[in-house]
Amino acid sequence: MSTRIPFLKGHGTENDFVIVPDPENTLDLSPTAVAVLCDRRAGIGGDGLLHVVRSASHPEARSMAAEAEWFMDYRNGDGSIAEMCGNGVRVFARYLQHAGHVTEGDLTVATRGGVKAVHIDKTGEVTVGMGRARLPEGDVTVSVGDRAWPARNVNMGNPHAVAFVDDLAHAGDLYSPPPFSPAAAYPDGVNVEFVVDRGPGHVAMRVHERGSGETRSCGTGACAVAVAAARRDGADPAATGTPATYTVDVPGGTLVITERADGEIEMTGPAVIVAEGEIDADWLESAVR
Numbered sequence: 001m002s003t004r005i006p007f008l009k010g011h012g013t014e015n016d017f018v019i020v021p022d023p024e025n026t027l028d029l030s031p032t033a034v035a036v037l038c039d040r041r042a043g044i045g046g047d048g049l050l051h052v053v054r055s056a057s058h059p060e061a062r063s064m065a066a067e068a069e070w071f072m073d074y075r076n077g078d079g080s081i082a083e084m085c086g087n088g089v090r091v092f093a094r095y096l097q098h099a100g101h102v103t104e105g106d107l108t109v110a111t112r113g114g115v116k117a118v119h120i121d122k123t124g125e126v127t128v129g130m131g132r133a134r135l136p137e138g139d140v141t142v143s144v145g146d147r148a149w150p151a152r153n154v155n156m157g158n159p160h161a162v163a164f165v166d167d168l169a170h171a172g173d174l175y176s177p178p179p180f181s182p183a184a185a186y187p188d189g190v191n192v193e194f195v196v197d198r199g200p201g202h203v204a205m206r207v208h209e210r211g212s213g214e215t216r217s218c219g220t221g222a223c224a225v226a227v228a229a230a231r232r233d234g235a236d237p238a239a240t241g242t243p244a245t246y247t248v249d250v251p252g253g254t255l256v257i258t259e260r261a262d263g264e265i266e267m268t269g270p271a272v273i274v275a276e277g278e279i280d281a282d283w284l285e286s287a288v289r
Contacts, residue, residue, distance in 0.1 A: 003281035007037075008095060009044065010273045012087035012126075014216035014252025018046040019095050019273075025057040031079030032288040037279070038077040042287070044279075047215045048085060049075040050092050055110045068110035070096060076211030084113035084157040086219015090126040090271035093118045098273050113157030126271045130220065131157060132263040133227040142180045142192050144172040151180070151192070152228035156265075158210075159190045160224035164232065168196055171206045174214035193221045195229065203229050204249035216252030223265050226257035237261045 005027065008019040018037050020027065029051055038046045051073035055061035061071035072092045074085045089109055096102045096109075097120055109116050117129035134155040142151045142163050147170055151161040161180055165171065171178070171194035178192045189210040195203050205225050207218040226246040230236065235244045237259050245258040255269040 004278040005281055005284070007044065007277055007279050008098075008273055009046070009275040009277075010050075010091040010094060010271065011252070012090045012217065012219065012271045013250050013255060013269055015048075015085075015087035015218060015250075016046045016216075017088055017091050018044050018049045019052060019091070020049060021052045021095075021099065023052070023054045023057065025053045027051075029073075029075070030288060031075070033079070033284060034075045035077065035079040036284065036287045038079075044277075047077050047209070047212045048082070048088060049077075050088055050095070051075065052092065052095060060112065061110045064110040064115050067115045068108040070101070071110040074111065076209070077213075078211045080211045081112070082158060082211065084111050084220055086128060086130055086156075086221075086223060086267050087217050087269070087271075088219070089116055089118065089128045090219070090267075090269060091273075093120055093126050093128075094271035094273055111157075124270060125268055127266055127268040128219070130223050130265040130267050133224065133259075133265060135227070135231070136185070138182075138185060140180060140182075140185050142178050144170060144178050152224075152231065153185060154224035154227050156220040156223050158220055159186050159188070160193060160221055161186070161190050162193045162195060162224050162228035164195050164197075164228075166196070168194055168204065168206050170194065171208075174206065174208040176213075177210070178208055191218060191221050191224075193218070193225050195225050198247075198249060201245060202247045202249075206251065217250040217255070219255065219267055219269070222248040222250060222255045223257050223267055227259060227265070230259060238263050
């Protein structure tokens, strides 16, 4: 009888993930295997994969085990490893609640971008402490076709280039990574956000996620956009002592981002588990050959 591997499917503002519980880190999830599972036609389908592992059982997370029991071993849809995924953390937390590992209230999750504080409230909304943004110096430009825009370089544990545009349609189809310069700004590639204004403290965005293409939402991207918008609007909470909050519309819904006076950024939004099932291990083995 073929071995069966449990999985779940979830999404946060339609940024969707294959969830693979593996507390003791016994599964060999190669980049090819992840890409197969995330394939929307031949696999389960997802923008990425959340490998759920106890921190003490993963070599990249053992140093965080005293602070966070669970490690989000996140992979992009193409199988590559990413430092962080904001929507992924919310869905990861929802899975832990769904599985009975945690309840409503506060918890911590280990990620490659550090330990993240999470709060699950009674309404189902999940808030994630996303850490502080870094704003590397230097001019950056992104382009689509014959259009080019200056972009704000924002690092949220992963790299972002935020460009303010007149029309989100100017971002094109976002199937392939938008060109950027200088190349040295992002030696490992970058997530590119295109942003328009909707009103005071209110913006909308589209994003090309490194390793996944255009996605319906990007949590770290929404945080980067809020920080870039605040600086453009002359707001720096660390300097003024006043928090800055932006509503960020993404194709899959809405996120609320607050940059506090201490520089910490909080992201609030929904997280949903939509299905559970089993992967046929023999099929997966044959698919990666």
